[in-house]
Amino acid sequence: MMVTRMTTTKKCLNIGMIGAGSSATNIATTIATIPDLKLAAICDVNKDAAQKIADANKVQFVTTDYKELCKQEVDFVVISLPHGLHKEVAVYCLEQEKHVLVEKPIATTVEDAQAMISLAHKKKLKLGVHFQNRFIDAVIEAKKLIDSGKLGRILQASVSVMWFRDTDYYKKSSWRGTWKMEGGGSLINQAIHPVDQMVYLVGNVRCLFGAWGHLVHPIEVDDNTCAAFVFESGAFGTIQTSTATKAAFPAKLTIFGSEGGIEIDGNVLTIFKADGTKDRIDFAAKEGGQVASATDPKKFSVIAHARLMNDFASAIRENREPLVSGEEGLRSIKVVRAIYESNGEKIINIK
Numbered sequence: 001m002m003v004t005r006m007t008t009t010k011k012c013l014n015i016g017m018i019g020a021g022s023s024a025t026n027i028a029t030t031i032a033t034i035p036d037l038k039l040a041a042i043c044d045v046n047k048d049a050a051q052k053i054a055d056a057n058k059v060q061f062v063t064t065d066y067k068e069l070c071k072q073e074v075d076f077v078v079i080s081l082p083h084g085l086h087k088e089v090a091v092y093c094l095e096q097e098k099h100v101l102v103e104k105p106i107a108t109t110v111e112d113a114q115a116m117i118s119l120a121h122k123k124k125l126k127l128g129v130h131f132q133n134r135f136i137d138a139v140i141e142a143k144k145l146i147d148s149g150k151l152g153r154i155l156q157a158s159v160s161v162m163w164f165r166d167t168d169y170y171k172k173s174s175w176r177g178t179w180k181m182e183g184g185g186s187l188i189n190q191a192i193h194p195v196d197q198m199v200y201l202v203g204n205v206r207c208l209f210g211a212w213g214h215l216v217h218p219i220e221v222d223d224n225t226c227a228a229f230v231f232e233s234g235a236f237g238t239i240q241t242s243t244a245t246k247a248a249f250p251a252k253l254t255i256f257g258s259e260g261g262i263e264i265d266g267n268v269l270t271i272f273k274a275d276g277t278k279d280r281i282d283f284a285a286k287e288g289g290q291v292a293s294a295t296d297p298k299k300f301s302v303i304a305h306a307r308l309m310n311d312f313a314s315a316i317r318e319n320r321e322p323l324v325s326g327e328e329g330l331r332s333i334k335v336v337r338a339i340y341e342s343n344g345e346k347i348i349n350i351k
Contacts, residue, residue: 019080020044030305084181087112106329108183117326128322129329135307137283138269151257161191162249177219185221210339216244
């Protein structure tokens with residue numbers, strides 16, 4: 001007897017993009033690689049920038065008003081705007097019954113992030129944060145090693161992002177280098193990915209003492225920060241960030257355990273074993289697996305972006321929380337804001 005196999009296809013989800021900068025371009029490139037997702041509408045106050053992405057991706061609807069975009073038949077909205085606009089735009093989109101995937105960081109303050117999360121729950125909508133570097137192979141493998149106990153007890157963790165951005169980087173942007181629109185500097189922008197990876201792999205921070213300053217650039221916010229802290233698990237940690245070091249230092253997250261350790265440098269994972277040997281796995285060599293570096297901030301992993309985008313789409317279809325939910329995005333912003341609040345003067349307890 002012949003058996004007929006039933007095949008099911010995923011519903012194609014239409015996406016609206018708000019913002020047309022370099023990150024939005026990367027996201028649009030990624031969407032084009034996923035068969036059951038379609039970029040259907042794009043918005044930016046700079047219509048030429050929006051039109052450029054629309055032309056490259058055969059997008060029919062282009063507008064300068066995100067409220068008009070929300071009137072379109074889109075299943076979810078991707079927000080790729082200056083940090084200071086995340087809350088305002090996300091709240092409006094959620095109120096219009098749209099699921100929201102917002103670029104990192106989730107917002108510039110803990111209070112704004114919590115308001116977004118609360119509204120998403122109230123409306124029974126999905127709120128995700130675009131921390132695609134949780135989906136790079138180096139982090140996936142690190143998570144397996146830690147969860148399996150192969151590193152033993154986690155004792156310490158260290159984030160180091162000592163990069164360089166020239167004066168033009170700030171001068172040519174109306175929002176960078178400001179508290180209102182960027183919400184900070186080297187810490188909230190350049191270092192936010194490894195900070196997110198750190199809390200994902202090691203856990204939440206309980207208390208910290210931090211300092212920040214603008215030591216080189218004539219900006220309101222930080223071009224250098226440092227902090228020492230204690231995790232809820234009892235492990236210790238440190239952070240150092242900069243956008244003022246002309247030497248190209250790699251961004252690193254190092255985790256030290258009682259039985260071994262790991263170092264994540266972009267999409268390269270080094271495993272330090274108890275017997276003194278080490279393994280270095282270069283996932284960046286995989287096509288589409290590279291991530292931004294000190295010398296080339298425009299590089300991005302299509303693979304990681306696609307994994308995050310597929311997970312968010314699946315969360316909508318399956319009515320579950322995305323792996324990088326609003327609550328997950330809140331974890332790193334709590335650390336960031338505590339460092340700014342500490343400001344070399346007081347120890348901050350994080351709630």
